[in-house]
Amino acid sequence: MLTVRDLSIGFRRYTGLFRQTQVTRLSGLTLTLDAGEVLAVIGGSGAGKSLLAHAVLGLLPPNAVLRGQIAFRGQPLTGGDYPAALRGRRIALVPQQISHLDPMARAGRQIGWAARRAGAAAAVPDRLAALGLPPGAARLYPGQLSGGMARRVLLAMAQAGAPDLLVADEPTAGLDPQNRRTVLRLLRDHARQGGAVLLITHDLTAALPFADRVAILDNGRMAGLEAARDFRGDGAALASAHARALWRALPENGFLADA
Template sequence: MPQTIHVPVLEVNDLSVAFTRYDRGLRQSTVEVIRNLHLTVGRGELLAVVGSSGSGKSLLAHAILGILPDNAAVSGTLRYEGEPLTPARQEALRGKEIALVPQSVNFLDPLMRVGDQVRSSVREGDADAEVRRIFDRYRLAPGTERRFPFQLSGGMARRVLVSTATVGGPRLVIADEPTPGLDPAAVRETLSRFRELADEGCAVLLITHDIESVLPFADNVAVFYAGTTVETAPAGDFSGDGARLRHPYSRALWQALPQNGFSPIPGVQPHPSALPPGCLFAPRCAAAGTDCSRERPEMRELRGGTVRCIHAT
């Protein structure tokens, strides 16, 4: 997909999220699970966020929406349409201009007909007409609105979730792992719907583990590791042997796919309470030197993307 210039809708700068908890003996401790995270998604852009479990992808979504638990402390800057995204503004925009497509179809109310669930998200106009319009757009047959969630297939339930999130005309859609459990055809169909939203001017932030499936639909990709962004790159850079990628972890993710050699890297992602000094990826990086353990690298621009690595060229 060709790289295009996008007007920023969401800007995340130096975001950190920490949780206060009580250990054995009622000792209080604080664990920082997201640190110095940077990300931008623009109007008309589909940005895929990838990385292993525990890297902070879903927490980012919750921070943007303002739905973190009470024991979370957030620092850094969130801006929406150029203005600070304060807690009051998050509450006002959530479910309206900023919409979430959640990870699980269990978010659908099992005791409520799906048409009523979508109808409750209509902001203006004839609610019944809007439900028929959005169901027709997502190829949900007439009569679907009278069904309960248990009467839907997995693919239909996913489309109802997307319908609920988008019927109100949001400007930013956050999709948190929208394709698990779907067959390949349903995955392509689901991702094509998000691509359509972006093509119509919406900003789409799509969180996924499935790099391979999302690449044909994404404009750019943000790679997360141990609670921070290590690279953002045009989707087209994920090709061949990964030589166009900037960060060694991004290349490792790409090369770990079966069609790219299925080459694992040693070690595991560090726990937030036991982070290494310096570069977070250094203990697993074959190219790491002594300078990599001195201080954590800053995000910098490189070859049309950004990277957090002092050796990237």
């Protein structure tokens, strides 16, 4: 469904009145994402996770320099009029911050807006029920929602147009374990129903039960691409040294000194 080939992203910046330099933040990234799959992209702050998501969505700033290729269902998204290339491609974003919700509008109204923009019926009660939210949540303003409820409202808005691909940027940030599992299970359900999910997260442990594969970014480069099932035991099944080190350094694996 999604193909990223040799993707590099840099940013032009002025170092004087007329002189420009370019700073590279993502280098030589190659990966694929198939229908029915959840691909977790793991890495620390500044690793390039959100930058990858923004590139897929065409949300890079004007000073960005993109090289390589991004294609969705075989159609290139790079080159030419990037925003126009995304129209009708059935890609939706689950944003990182719940501040993307309008604080002055009730949750149900915002879900309805998203559905109408996508040319779909509002069907707010059905959309809430599908995400485990009570009908009364439609009448609540964002400030009245818990963190888990707000995340699910954002997910309902993203799913309003029945997208093929969901790009979820840190969708569980700040959530307690129960709400974190709820959101991740809903993303897994999207893939199970034939969609695909690009899950941007720093939380490897939480993502593993719901992901099929894990791409590990480090300092803007691919440091490992592993099957989620291979993160077990002492990490011997993992192909990359970086993945093994990351796995062995987790608290539940003993903070091993050689990690």
